[in-house]
Amino acid sequence: MSVASLGMYDHPAQRWANEALWAAIASHLRAAGIDAPDALDRRPVEAVWRDPDLLLAQACGLPLVADPELDLTVVAVPSYAVAGCTPGRHLSRIIVHADDEAANLADLRGMVAAINAPLSNTGANLLRAAFGGIPFSDVKITGSHRASLAAVADGAADVAAIDAVTFAAIARYEPEAVARVRVLAHTVSVPALPFVTARHTPPATRAALRKALAAAAHDPALAEARDALFLADIVSASGQRYGEVARIARETALA
Structure with a gap:
């Protein structure tokens, strides 16, 4: 049975929207004669990316280019209605505690950073690029952007880079969490998280995936889900x- 995941931007308050989006995509695929799963797979995305039965998922750009064990093919790229995210691209917001007096990134050298994962593009790669290397006294691995934001809010870390789309979701659905931090700077923008399929997926199925994704992106019935x-x-x-992501990784010694 094939596998599908939309786990990269899946805040608890957004899960209904991802389920609605997937239901529409799956319907288009079935109409094209492709067997599509009824439900999204909510295993950790790293496991989904490695599943040989992967039909569709969204992936982080850095593992895509830096992890030799991933065997994925890009089929589409999204655009997000988030400040600073131009069509097909996104960036990260570099945050500090709301009471932190840092005026610029130079003030944070020697401090403690929180990253969601070492191979995260928005959480680690772009943070290192913004600082030109590793100027931190310690780096805490939190496991998620939400946890990195919480680490800064709680004083367990001094700085973190939070994916702008994730930050927008937290700001909308957990405003009390965002109120405890402030945005000090922004990273450079890079291509947004791609929609991918297993590399062995037949060309006809890849074409059907592209058509289904495009249809879902413009379906009036999904307007509320897309807004969420x-x-x-x-x-x-x-x-x-x-x-472009690989180049930044090389320059910051992540790849």
């Missing part, structure tokens, strides 16, 4: 654009 996900559009794409 900040999703503005989905267009066909290839993996070539993620060479």
Whole structure:
């Protein structure tokens, strides 16, 4: 049985929206004669990316180019209605505690950073790029952007880079959490998290995935779900654009 996941932007308050989006995508795929699962797979995304039965998922750009064990093909790229996120691209917000007096990034050298994962593009790669390396006294691995934000809010870390789309979701659904931090700076923008499939997925299925994603991105019945996900559009794409992520990783010694 094939596997599908929309786990990259899946805040608890957004799960209904991802389920609605997937139901529409799956319906389009079945109409094209493709067997699509009824439910989303909510295992950790790292496990889903490695599943040989992967039909569709959203992936982080850094593992896509830096993890040799991943065997994925990019089929599309989303755009998000979030400040600073231009079509097909996104960035991170560099945050500190609301009471932190830092005026710029230089003031944070020697402090403690929180990252969601070492191979996170928005949480680690772009943070290192913003600082030109590793100027921190310690780096705490939190496991998620929400946990990194909480670490800064609780004083367990001094700085973190939070994916702008995730930050927007937390600001909307957990405003009390965002009130305890402030945005000090922004990272450079990079290609947004791609929609991917297993590399061995047949070309006809890849084409059907692209059509189904595009249809869901413009279906009037999904307007409320797309708003909950900040999703503005989905267009066909290839993996070539993620060479930009690989370049940043090389420059910051992450790859």
